[in-house]
Amino acid sequence: MSRSRVDVTAVLRRRRQGSVSPGLLVTLIGSAVCLVLMLLLTFVFGNGSIQAFAISLILGVLPFPLLIFAVLLLDRLKPMPWKLLLAAFLWGAGIATLVSFLFNTAGSLVTEATFGQEGGQFISAAVGAPLVEESAKGAVLLGFLLFRRRRITSLSSGIILAAMVGLGFAWVEDVLYYIQQSSGEEVLMLFVIRGLATPLLHPLFTSMTGIGIAVAAMYRNGAARVLAPFAGWTFAVILHGLWNGSGAFGFGGLVVVWLLDLVVLIGIVVLAVVDRRKVVASIARYLPAYIPTGLVTPADITMLSSMGGRGQARAWARSAAGPPGGRAMADYQLSAVELAALHRQVEYGVADQAWPMLRDAYLMHMDQARQTFLRRMPLPPAPQWTGGSLQDTGFLRRGGFQVPPPPQHQSGWGQPTGWPPPQPAYPSPAYGPQSQPTYPPQAPSYPTPPPHPAPPPQGQPASTPYPPPTYPSQGQPYPPSGQPYPPSGQPAPHPPPPSQAPPPGYQPPPPGQAPPPGYRPSPPGKAASGHPQQGTGQQEALPETRAWPPQPPPHPRYGSDGRPLP
Template sequence: MPALDTKAILEGRRPGRHSVGLTVGIVISVLCMLLMLGYLLLGGVTGSGTAGVLGFVISFVAAIVPVSILIPLILLLDRLEPEPGSMLLFAFLWGAGVAVLVSIVLNTLGMEVYAIPTFGADWGSYVSAAVGAPLVEESSKGIALLILLFRHRHEIDSYTDGVIYAAMVATGFAFIENISYFLQSLADQGFAGLAFTFVLRGVISPFGHPIYTAMIGIGVAHAAINRGGSRFLAPVAGWFAAVLLHALWNGSTIFGYYGLGVAYVALFFVLVAIIIIAVQDRRRQVAAIAYYLPPYVATGLVAPADIQMLSSIGGRRRAREWARRNAGSRGRRAMQDYQLAATELALLHQRLDRGVARPQWWHRRDSFLALMHVAREAFAGRAAQPLHPSWAPQSTDSGFLNRADFAHVIERAQQQRQTE
């Protein structure tokens, strides 16, 4: 019997294959990012190579600092149902590659061709930053979210998912943009200028871009998880909100520190609202687990204590630690697979009840059940009688299905995935 392709089941793709579209998107994004890095290294921002290779390296390292803080914080929002690493990578690279490249070309054209000839050098630069840049940059970042909506809608289960993908795109964008700002400051004002810009962009306002683009993510998520006419308007409304927040921050510079303070407070309240949305989404996910998994108790794949374990981060962590003690690293991985498959199963039922799941998604249920069975068989093991927690089978004759009893579901899951 062929082994189950765990990642394929959890990501909703064919076993042994990767998404061609996602792979192409990653490759194109990497090429665009390398092009941008080469442009910055050769002095494309400063107008000459005055910053030098050392300046580029310093700016590059400085730009990594906020990224290394932001990404873990972003991923903390959705620990019950983590998003696939390949899609998160695509989102980040799109922001760091395609979105930045498109933005620098269009922003430069807009400023040189329209803003400066129309408003003069000083006001033209301000109009370009306060109006043109938000329009261009949020559009270029938002395209990635539309791609995910149309190509990987099944992975967007909540508003938090939309926020996570949007924040990853924006973090990638801010990474390259920060390098350019740091290089410019270093070239113009030396290390003092670099230090000031780093504090402003890396310490005081690192959440700027993620907050703006999160509005588009929320709109895209609404379109993915709801029915009705509002789902067509939600991404557009999210884009408008992103542009307005971005314009508020960029435009506030003309009012000095007072303007920046007002904009900062406004963005802080938006951030609080996003956190509240994430908390509410987690509660809805826990409610889905409690509502949709009990009918599967009769199969032996779910016990009442499992539902309690799956409903908290602490419970999941303790279960993985028990599985590690009972069956080693393989058992820990199996427990993690079980937790993810069970969560995906509950969220699939939730989407089916909402009427937003496509008919062909129904076969994913059997794939999740097959993975849960194989994972449970792996982490339960045969020993460690004193290590049994309340959610583990107490003996081999505890009523849990044997692999032979479940073979037809495993076989059918593989056949359905291979013939799609």
């Protein structure tokens, strides 16, 4: 298993891992074309001398492998994708140098014609060149902020990308300066100044912009996201202008500004180291939530949270399973760091709302790394970071794992704490049973209330009594309250629904009055005696039969003398 990393953009856009996005591909090709054009212009400035061009090119290349290695030392914990590093370097060497060459040349002609040769050269070097060059170099960093913001997860990320842009710019600019010298002594002296004493000036200047870009990428505050890149670019222009203008004050001015730049450079290195420690500390903060998956244990988290422990773990894996085992451990550690950095973005409120897709990809990558190691070394020796135990590390566990629900964060999405984000559309990898929650949580469903009962068909008893507003009895309406009832024994028929007569013999109880104890409705089609009877709705009385409902005695009638009538 080769050293690899999860491609964030490929996961989110469902592309094949390792593929190059169209925008990044255009940037790489355009930068390479501009680099070739710039080298051709450099060859022309050397009066077409192949020997002068070759010597300048060699001198320009000599210090840069060591400088690139020094920059990448800051990138050991969470390496940036090589495609972004290459795009940054080629942009600085190609597009930024070509744009700066054209604008600086045109600007110097204007300033010399306006302020004279000496004044024009000073203004062009101290004012015009810093504005043009830092803008040209910072443009690609702004593009990374807009289109690759997920990759800028710390201040170190912005510093490293900016340093690569500055190194590419400084390389081509050094070749251009070397080839314009008239003698070998001048070339050698310039090499000492530019290649040995001040090789990191352009990376230093551009790092100011890179820090501003990183701040804008890490924080959700609207003002900070606008002001931080501009403030970083402003500091870059000031430092660049001080260095270019210091030559007007003699050797003393150069030394003072060089010491100032050295102090700034040391401050940037210290800032990167402190930031790296914060990233390591975030592992101990966020990864304990993934202990139930079996991918990590408390002993693993302790190992992952220490640079020394990480190095010892890689050495153990390399000694147990050879270089492939060491690369598998490196992949395991890298995915753990990426996972912690992802949760850091979630907490700051700048993560993509589809971040669970990345979380699952990082977990899958950790599982693939340990399975690769175990296939190569089925019976590994006990690791040091577990105290000699083979059971106390997730790196040596076989089988799949379950993806837990996302830990709760105070996210910046305007959602309550712990609100689960949308379910990832990333295809489920083949890593054992999963226990995915439903996203978003469904509201409880309530049963639809039953409809009002429809009238019974003609000739069938009613299953639910209808309210008895009025009914005809001997051609009269139902008597209102306080009036005499119908004659004794006369049933109160059910009010017929529209265009339907009531079933014969139906006797509903009055409203608010329940049947006496021991009564229940007779089944449809049966009479009170238990024998079938079509079209009746009589009530079946058990164990004896009574008239229902009980009829009140007839209201007495009185004559004119006040005596009751017979």
